[in-house]
Amino acid sequence: MRKYFGTDGIRGEVGKAPITPEFMLKLGWAAGQVFKEQGKKILIGKDTRISGYMFESALESGIVAAGADVRLVGPMPTPAIAYLTRTFRASAGIVISASHNPYTDNGIKFFSAEGGKISDEIEERIEYYLEQPMEVVQSEYIGRAKRIEDAAGRYIEYCKGTFPIGRQLTGLKIVVDCADGATYHVAPRVFSELGADVISVGVNPDGLNINEVSGATKPELLRKNVLAEGADLGIALDGDGDRLILVDAKGNVRDGDDILYIIANHLMNTGRFNGGVVGTLMSNFGLELAFSENGIGFSRAKVGDRYVNEKLVQHGWSLGGEPSGHIVCRDITTTGDGIVAALQVLRAMIEEKKTLEQLLEGLVKFPQKLKNVRVAARFSPAEEPSLQKAIAHANERLNGLGRVLLRASGTEPLIRVMVEGRDQKMVDELVDVLVAEVEAVAKEKAQAIS
Template sequence: MTKKYFGTDGIRGLVNSSKINGDMFFKFGLASGTYFKTQKKKKQIAIIAKDTRLSGYTLEPALVSGLTSAGMHVYTLGPLPTNGLAMLTKVMKANMGIMITASHNPYHDNGLKLFGPDGLKLSDKIEKKIETLIDKKISNSLSKPKALGRVKRLESANDDYIKILKKNFPKNFNLKGLRIVIDCANGAAYKAGPELLKSLGAKVFSIGVEPNGININKNCGSTFPSKIKLAVKKYKAHIGISLDGDADRIIMCDESGMIIDGDQIIAALAIRWKRKKMLKGGVIGTLMSNYGLEKFFRAQNIKFLRSDVGDRFVKEKMKKNNFNLGGEQSGHIILGKYATTGDGLLVALEVLFSLRKGKKASNFFDTFKKTPQILENIEVKDKTIINKIDIKKSVKSSEKLIKGYGRILVRSSGTESKIRVMGESENIKLLQKCLKTIIKKIK
């Protein structure tokens, strides 16, 4: 289903470009408000959170104007992790929740992630209906003057989110004696992250907690994990936690400075959940999940299925197969027992709950041997070049060459102007030869 505005994870792009500007955000607000106010509720409510990008000050008022023009009453929550918004959408019984963020992208990008009243990201079908409304004549969706929505700022959102997270664990759960480094990427969790860990008694060393509007994800956070690696060694911490701009991703670091990616976190949690009889069905990974993870789950008799890349697709497949654990190598991990979308802080708590009895992080994460993986992201002006005949031929011939020794995946990014070329094999020389051919052809 081809969509005009929505990508694999909401709407995203360069600020003040064709999609990401005040005019379009008014239209997004008006269209989504018009669609969701059809729900039979006494009061039509939308809640909005955001990360720390400078452009949020421009885009949020436009979005609010569109929603109130559609007759929605709006609560603005300020900077808050994405899953905090999803959770509060359910708790507040709102029609919808909107997160203004471009996730792990640089500050000059921004976008939207939309959630329905169930706290789930919207389906392709609903996104398509909203797109139809976006392109309709504005006057058709405007409310009568008496039916316009009101706006209120909610200051307690971070505290409310922290309370919800802590309710998922026993009352006596604490982190006393643990030294923890947390990198909040100068993003949405810069308040909630350190406050949550400190409230549980941990000694916390915080980095990436001084947002200035343009330093979000800059040389910090889950896409720059070397920062926590150095900090863990410097402060002799037991573990490091690295989040992205909207805190729905997590990359970790053990006490020795070893970086732990999403696949390794998922493997460790799956083994623990299986032992505790908490694992339901199996685990959902993606096309990017390491082949070593697949082999490991096969050996552990844990069912493993792959979805398309994107935590929305992971969640859809989890729901379809009735699984309660899934995620991506990049750190989007969904704990279906507790959440509807990725949540870095929730995953961190689940890991820390396992370490509270003195177990070392290195031992907890020592689960499987990763198959060597090479990933190259190629910036392009037009992602559709991936469909050119000569590029397809190059990919097909490389796949044929490596068959039986590994696998190759070439795909366009759903959130950036990039083509991602990934390969896995124990035969590194053969893998490099195959990928070099494809990359050269794309460039």
């Protein structure tokens, strides 16, 4: 069992262990010990939350104290760090971000030299060094730190390079919502330089407003702007740029399942499809049925883009993602990238001469409802008899025409309750019953602690 790493790095509230300057100093040193064996250079990027400056300095100090060099790229999307880690031949990349969480949280994500998430074994080695006394190398071996000034331009050109030469976005009006996060200075430029008429929102970060009223987790502002501007499409990214949610011209919000359906079908129609698609336990059953009807294989992974990536590698497939908007196009990049995924949807629209709504014809989703229950003490629903009994009862009522999923979040103190079925009224009712059961267990756990 790892002490600090969750499903997507290390994350928590700023100022509370382990998200403190002292811990970040030691984490930088531990990472330096592990990665300097593969090469001395480690990249550090961050999103726009105010605590990023503090943790950037602490990590830098720890890394150079271990004898490794640092390259600082400033505010950049998470997938940009994966790309730059590869192109600079660094031994690792570090992203200071809490993704879609509020500014009061922060976290750390690691990328390997190949641009993928680091393995469980590497995480365990870092945790091993976190428990060791911190010793600074001799002065002549202390690492050096430099800033990469052209990082944004490099990533912009990379993203544009994933769009076919000769294709342009001319004639399309697009609203781009950057959640006042790390894509604020790159995403609008990518789409405008490819020819689109771009209206930008969420591009004025102040360190405190990341994910506050806009972005992939709050698409209502994007929806209003799409309708007000008469835009062809709305693109919402989250705070660190690895999630994508779309809004069509009629104001309908389209999630990661919709995006997977569009990209997979376009690849199939153009003879470029490879194998099948990986979704997660949260993917809508309607997506699985639609793929089956179209002759597209489908496999479910645990929730988390790292698990999607692992299953893609296992199957030798290239496309996967989550309803939350993490879309992985492994034939193009190594991790979830909101800008790159949006470009693949735009390519489908242009080459098939269809609107977003038309591209989604044939996908009929089951009614699905998700509620999050915040808990004081984390626990596994699978280990609670009362919850297992409630799940069994819910499944009986669904009678094989739906799904129930209760799981603990890997990044927040939440229990996620999801029910899917053909009847919306029953889905709503079952979610409420299960939420009440989870709240009762959570209350007992909290009382036991106090």
